[in-house]
Amino acid sequence: MARYTGATCRLCRREGMKLNLKGDRCFTDKCAFSRRGYAPGQHGQSKKKMSNYGLQLREKQKAKRIYGILESQFRRYYDKADKLRGITGENLLKLLEVRLDNVVYRLGYGNSRQEARQLVTHGHFLVDGKKVDIPSYSLTANQVVSACPKSRATEKFKVFAENPKTLPNWLTANLEKFEGTVVSIPTREDIDVPVNETLIVELYSK
CATH class of the missing domain: 1.10.1050.10 (Ribosomal protein S4/S9, N-terminal domain)
Structure with a gap:
């Protein structure tokens, strides 16, 4: 890679x-x-x-x-x-925004896209319940991104959960479950x- x-x-x-x-x-x-x-x-x-x-x-x-x-x-x-x-x-x-590493960053897991990319590569995330470690994986509407059960127990992920980011309109998050959902494909107005x-x-x- x-x-x-x-x-x-x-x-x-x-x-x-x-x-x-x-x-x-x-x-x-x-x-x-x-x-x-x-x-x-x-x-x-x-x-x-x-x-x-x-x-x-x-x-x-x-x-x-x-x-x-x-x-x-x-x-x-x-x-x-x-x-x-x-x-x-x-x-x-839009294609760049729905990359898995970018969605993980937007959800607040990682202080930068580079850190989010590393977390994905190390296998910390699931997409619809299946482990995905490819940063460029393209997400679609209604897909759920969640942290692996083992990852949720680490101090790093607890810090992420305690400091939620302001989410764009096309994403929603459930901090208690360590997961986020792609509600829709972003529009140009949603991309900052x-x-x-x-x-x-x-x-x-x-």
Whole structure:
């Protein structure tokens, strides 16, 4: 399973905004973007006018980094979104949102998508009662995601349950049972990621 193994804070600096890739750390004084809010590298502080292609590329890279996936997989999501009915850009974000690792993160299990992805990979979650350890597993409406019985007894999961997150409209959670339900496929209004999906479609449409 391919994944990015470089410096995480470097990604936020390159995109010029906090992507909250390290969870709670991003809201402390240790946040690298707060201390050095310019792009990494020798010419990071120089100001250059961005071309249309550059703007499109940055939006694509931003989306990839927020959801923690690499180019080949992102391209497959785009190709799938392009074949679905509706607006391609919105379809793309919907496909990314219903990934199991993202749903686990949205439910509050993990301070970041990276941590949620690790929890899924380690086999801590069930989907409709069956163990699924594939972060990219695509969920559909009415499916239930729950923590494994052994995982619920750990201190880490108890902390998650005691600090519930504000859920998006397309998810519901039962903290006592350590489970959440995908009520419906999210709409664009439900997805709060700071990405202009239209620019991504323009980039891939060339």
